[in-house]
Amino acid sequence: MPKAVIKSFASSDRFLSELRSGSLRPGYVLAGDEAFLYQRCRDGVLDALAPPDQRDFCLHDLDLGETAIFDVLDRAQTPSLMVPFQVIFVRGLKALYGRGSKKEEFAAIDAYFRRPNPQALILFVADHLSIPTDLRRMDMTDKERYDRIRETLGDWCGLVELARVEEGDAARWLMETAAERGARIETDAARELVDALGADMMLIASEFEKLCLYAQGKQLLTLAGKPAVETPAITLGDVETMVLAAKQRSLYELTDAISAKDRPRALGLLHGLLNASDGGEDSAIGHLYMLARTFRQMLIISEKNVRDSRAIWGVLWQGFRMPPFAAEELIKQARRYKSRGDLTRALRLIAKADLEIRSSPPDKRLVLERLVLGLATEAKVNVYEASGQFAMEL
Known part of the structure; x- marks a missing residue:
């Protein structure tokens, strides 16, 4: 057939x-x-x-x-x-x-x-x-x-x-290509990989190669010398573990909850990110770096009054752009902040948390939780606190 x-x-x-x-x-x-x-x-x-x-x-x-x-x-x-x-x-x-x-x-x-x-x-x-x-x-x-x-x-x-590949077709290609190679990719895993990489087929094909090797290695470790009886499967967990953009997707969900001031959802997403990583200092600093990068992108989007995803590539330089799937989402998040001061306040909170993490606190998770709660809380205007903060920064 x-x-x-x-x-x-x-x-x-x-x-x-x-x-x-x-x-x-x-x-x-x-x-x-x-x-x-x-x-x-x-x-x-x-x-x-x-x-x-x-x-x-x-x-x-x-x-x-x-x-x-x-x-x-x-x-x-x-x-x-x-x-x-x-x-x-x-x-x-x-x-x-x-x-x-x-x-x-x-x-x-x-x-x-x-x-x-x-x-x-x-x-x-x-x-x-x-x-x-x-x-x-x-x-x-x-x-x-x-x-x-x-x-x-x-x-x-x-x-x-040579038109852009539709997301459903990209997922079909993944499943058919996996079958041709004697492997298998779960439907949810294929959809997550496509969504995470914005249907960029070059990236999808590259990450798919890594996932095939990862699934085969995982199967060998599981079987521990026993003959293989099942086709190695690429799972949703494998995609979330191995593909950076899948982790970035979770991060953009976190910033979405923060910008919407949804504290319970923000804390839940933070815990999901922490549970997916080792929770050590390098991991915590990595999360802070990505948060700082995202808020800097939102600051530029807000200052340049970007309203369309196509205009993003004109204001964000090469190497400082988000994945294609996140462009519209980030514009929406940036528009929730009414002033430049709200975004710079967020960057100051992240910088303070970064300093605290690098000072070896007893509980890094607590530092990140406090940061997320601070970011997801409306700023209180207090002239004396603002002046004191400015003096401390100088």
Whole structure:
């Protein structure tokens, strides 16, 4: 019985099917910035058309920012003396649609594809486009760029849409891939992994590899030399233990309770975080670091008046951004704070708790509980206390 098609993978699957059947077109446009699907297509091309011992001669990675389209087409048109087939990946397609009409460039493309070299395959990489899971929600700028590519290259090249993978499809991929590898992942574990990583398939695939190794090692320890009788299973607990973003998700739930001033829920979530860790000094400092980082992010979001998740990437620099799944949630939390002073007060409380933790208190859990209660309590305005606190900080 044929395997059911996963909708988000359909376009790349059709391309790979054409590749295996040998019914390739002379050129393709890999449109979209979904890196996992791009790598999947690239690996399929290399496996089918570029044997490892010939890649130095048959594989070309070019960029239109550095190489003119005329030179790309000339290379494709010229048969190689070393190998029977050439594969040419062409990045920087955005340069072909810059300022100017580019009449000569498109005329050269039309001329080549009217009489293409049957021993060459050109793959244009349009990774400057972002294609959402639902095409109806595509950004207008990206839609205009995509339509322009279809109008100019669509007659000659096959279009492979590398759109964002829908969360349900990502979970299905996990379960099917686990079965192919002789492993098993629980449904709840697959959903948690996808949710924790914001359906980022490159991250999901990377973390999935770690989880498979972890589950196999756990099974070996459990069996202690006995023959394996069950398929190793990746559980929800394994995901929460091994995947950092899953822990971050619990942290964002904690900050949600804090910002909503829900003290009972905040304490319960804190205890969940502590029970999932060793509770030692390094663990406590790690929780404080993540709390401080999150409140700093909220402070910037509040100061810059960010209202949309897409605007976050413009105000938070690389290395200081939250996982994609948390963007909307963090904006909502930041808006609960009415002033900059409320957020800076939270950072002062965290700094004070950090100093206390590093001073080896008798009970680190108590320090964190007191901090969470303080953060989840409305600030009392007291001029004399505020002045005294300021003097102490100086």
